[in-house]
Amino acid sequence: MKLKKIFNHLLVAFIVFQFLSCDNKESLDSPFNATPSERLNAQQKELNDLLESAQYGWKAVYFTDTTQLGGYTHLFKFKQGKVDMASDFDSDTGTYSSEYSIELGSTVSLVFTTKNRIHLLSDSNNYPVASLRGKGYKGDFQFLYYGKENDQIIFKTNRSFKELRFVKATADDWSNLAKNIAMIPNVIGNSTRPLFRLLETFDGSKTSQFDFNFTEATRYATANSIESGSNMTSNIGIAYTPTGIIVSPPVKVGNQKLTDFTYDSASGAFTATGTNNITATIKYSNKPLIITNDYKKLLDGNPQTSFGYISAFLSKAPTNSPLCISLLNAVNGTLPANQNLSRIQLNFNTPFGNYIEYRFAGGKKTIYHNISTAENSTNKTIVLTHDSWESNGVIIPEPAFLKEIDAELMDPNGLYVKKENFNIQFSNAIYTFTSFSNPFRITTYAL
Structure with missing residues (x-):
């Protein structure tokens, strides 16, 4: 009996020894035994x-x-x-x-x-x-x-x-890398497309809309909900692809996150598609998503106000439309190399009446377009009409080189006026003036 017990103890000891030997071998082979330098x-x-x-x-x-x-x-x-x-x-x-x-x-x-x-x-x-x-x-x-x-x-x-x-x-x-660059004008938008853009999402049952403003220099877009009382945003960074764009952070629609948008050349829209009919689309609109009454403070009988596009600070404002930029460049292209259009200032209810000031750098004298104002309550626009042109206190004919850009400000259907919710370099409020009829929008400081 004692012999049997001794044998059993020896057998157990042998098994334990074998187990420990295997465990030690595995430990030696483990990467955790490597030194930090070796790892x-x-x-x-x-x-x-x-x-x-x-x-x-x-x-x-x-x-x-x-x-x-x-x-x-x-x-x-x-x-x-x-x-x-x-x-x-x-x-x-x-x-x-x-x-x-x-x-x-x-x-x-x-x-x-x-x-x-x-x-x-x-x-x-x-x-x-x-x-x-x-x-x-x-x-x-x-x-x-x-x-x-x-x-x-x-x-x-x-x-x-x-x-x-x-x-x-x-x-x-x-x-295809160069095709990324070719996609940029489609994201910016061009003068042949409607001016206004929006991000529209559909979660399978509800459609939501956000205004959409893209800044080419930073490849960044701001998109704020147009729903009353909502402060929801979908601000996004944009990267170009040969077929559209990638966005980050993703646009969240319902419980889905959408990142890849495909460009449609016919409509100019960029669309991302999820599952169960969920979509997000960057698209054009023929009118502003939100039409304000900001134009009313410019009408006759109100206090004096002035609004200035100042080239040195506002030439790269994201709210200048491609058509506006092209017309500004066209004006400068007609001037001598040492001169340029430095300011367009709209003045209302001054002691001298209402007028548009065209100021120049390089010694050229300021040109004034004297105007009258009226309200188009249907469109919610202010209508500017021609009175006279003058420079240096003398009545002059309409300057040919200002004709095209001035015509946008004198749109017979009026200008939308909007106080924007951002500033550019200075604390002055930003106001945009937008043609009712054409994709023209110019950015100004309230002065």
């Missing part, structure tokens, strides 16, 4: 192998700050410390070579070590609008490696710690 070296090799593995390289649509900037498509082809790169940052979509490295720190990171297209987003002296002076496009050229998922490489930007994904590029991505 980083393994990640370094893993990332480099990934970067070089894709036949056509990688594509990243880089949204640097979705609260104020759009996205920029970059293509990369990596090989032995060299990278071929192209982007749609501007009209130059050519491919350029530079160097990269995979560096070790607290984590593994991809660093573009010599200047190439991606550095255009990180240069603080290269900024799209005055509010980003000293910040540039808020981009980065160092990306922290966070692994791979579904054939995508996951990075986080070094400065802002935002996720950026590299997806495998195709041959078409490289050959």
